[in-house]
Amino acid sequence: MSHHLPHEAQDGPGPVRGPAVIVRLAAIGAVVLTAAAGFAYTGGWLTPGRLSPERVVDALEANNGQHPGFRRNHAKGICIAGTFTGNGAGPTLSKASVFAGAEVPVIGRLALAAGRPAVPDETSPVWSMALRFLPADGDEWRTGMNNIPVFPVRNVEEFAGFLAATRPDPATGKPDPAAVQAFLTAHPATAAALQTIKAAPPAASFATATYSGLNTFRFVNAEGEEAAVRWSMVPEQTETERPAPSGPNYLFDELIEAVGQGQLRWHLVVTLAGPGDVTADPTVAWPPDRQRVEVGTLTVASVEGEDTGSCRDVTFDPLVLPAGIEPADDPFPAARSAAYAEGLRRRDGEAKRPSAVQVSAVRAGESG
Template sequence: MSTPPPSNKAILARYGLIAVPVVLLAASMAYVHGWLDPHRVTPARIVDNLQANGGLHAGYRRNHAKGICVSGWFESNGELAQDSKAAVFAPGRTPVVGRFALPGGNPYAPDNSVPIRSLALRFTQADGQQWRTGMNSMPVFPVGTPEAFFESLQAGRPDPATGKPNPAAQQAFFASHPETGAFLAWVKTAKPSASYASERYDSLNAFYLVAADGRRQAVRWAVIPESAAVSANGAEGADYLAQDLQQRLTAGPLRWALRMTFANPDDPVDDASKPWPQDRRTVEAGTLVLDRAVAQIDGQCRDVNYDPTILPSGIEISADPLLPARSAAYADSYLRRTGEVDALHTAQEHRP
């Protein structure tokens, strides 16, 4: 017999943690752009909320707290050199420091607690310019306006009796926001992998490639795995994703193709909740190669703020309001966690 599809309540409960990044972006956007009362909604207060929900874990990110550092390089094939003057797209190799992670503020959460995986990358060009990007293993974001983000914050508020979001409140939120339809359609068929290595990661936000002659083209990007998907069914242990990654790397480097998708003139470039049609022009720009993984406490990624607005000449942000919001929220979290590490070191130095 075939397995019946999950109910809407089951889906919403399972994906409740997806509200975490939505909450973070929502309030920071509202504050930075003045759409809501800054005395009610600020990035600092939202980070406070994430900290309260996930617990205070000094020195860790307030979202995507559980992760592992990776490093390697990007081997460009030169196919995008005519579309962007960024040196990262010229033929050759660019070093990369990255981080695989899970949504949520608890660095000790079991890997099966949330189905979304993320990949953040920092490309460092020979001229010192950097391209930083944070991607997720879903093709579209739930909503695209600060007002909707704020409402999702209310819907995702933990119930004091259970410590979890109220499924009825979340269901009401999705019912009142038809723009979430594309996301919910994906949720119903999503099958998270038991391996970071076999996931596809999407930028979700749109950016512009800028050519040497000044020509600008809107794009979204994704990295497509060379490794075959592995079902999460039967995966054992709280940390199976990191264990699987380390085991795979003992057999050799892992690879993803960097695929750039170009928008048509009428495609939305300022709303991450709206997917683009499948027939848009795509270019395979080269290969992401990761050959080393290190626990984040010891790895290079630990002290990197993967702010997606840090871009080299040749890539520019779009008018998507989530981008400046992410930048502001990441900065708040970064200052907190690095300050906590400094305070810990100072305390240790002054011990008798």
């Protein structure tokens, strides 16, 4: 079955003008930057007295409210399970056993990039797919991806500034357009990244979205050859018209119904960096003519609610890597790893509360 490759904007970013456009871009950026709060920690970017994993998680709780038992970000989600099967192309790039061709069990999570577990689906334009590959030899791989093509800031200092510029005004619930415009004028890389994000056509559903790893890693094959790479999960499901919201959980409800009707599939596509491509700056999309290699297929066969699902207590730590996949010079994965660990530490001591997404209720509605 044919499938499309991830969309890449080919035109350069235009000027950002007009309060409505500024607020819309700020809304996208604010969601992504809330997710990025987990990237800031004392891993060499900031002095220990200024920011730490604990203070980052404190900030997430302050921004989103107290929701014991839930993740401090990407709080609303659903567990998925299935398999990944390599197609034989992966070992030329990486010696990781997940690419060897055997069917590998996978558990994962689809979620909204928001820190409130009952947020209506229509309010979050950024979605995530997190996966845990469990090959028979125990050399597992975890990865988190998002349905946007680039990240909106280059480093944590810019992150802090953008977070301040897009902070909602308590009186209006929206960012101050003047503050946003001032930041974007001073940081053209962020303005360009937001235009790239805005230019990417939104998917109609979780099932038809492309999920991209926004950070660069290194693949190493059995001969010791290395390549800087990024990857994406590209849907086999064809795009449809996006439905009007039919309830606060309409995206999740649709996903549950779709999996009930048959398996969903994505193709793992690896993009290789070319000469001169930036690997430590996730605001920059690599040129669309870069070599892309499809290395296997993810099949999602079942979904579970998070209350008791297999993904509930998993951190999708991006540094849980098999032999054959290594960190590159991008600092974000190490930062995310530390913040995720702190979030899990807090959740471990809290009572688990019912998820807003109830698989059994949707299935009951189908049969009724």
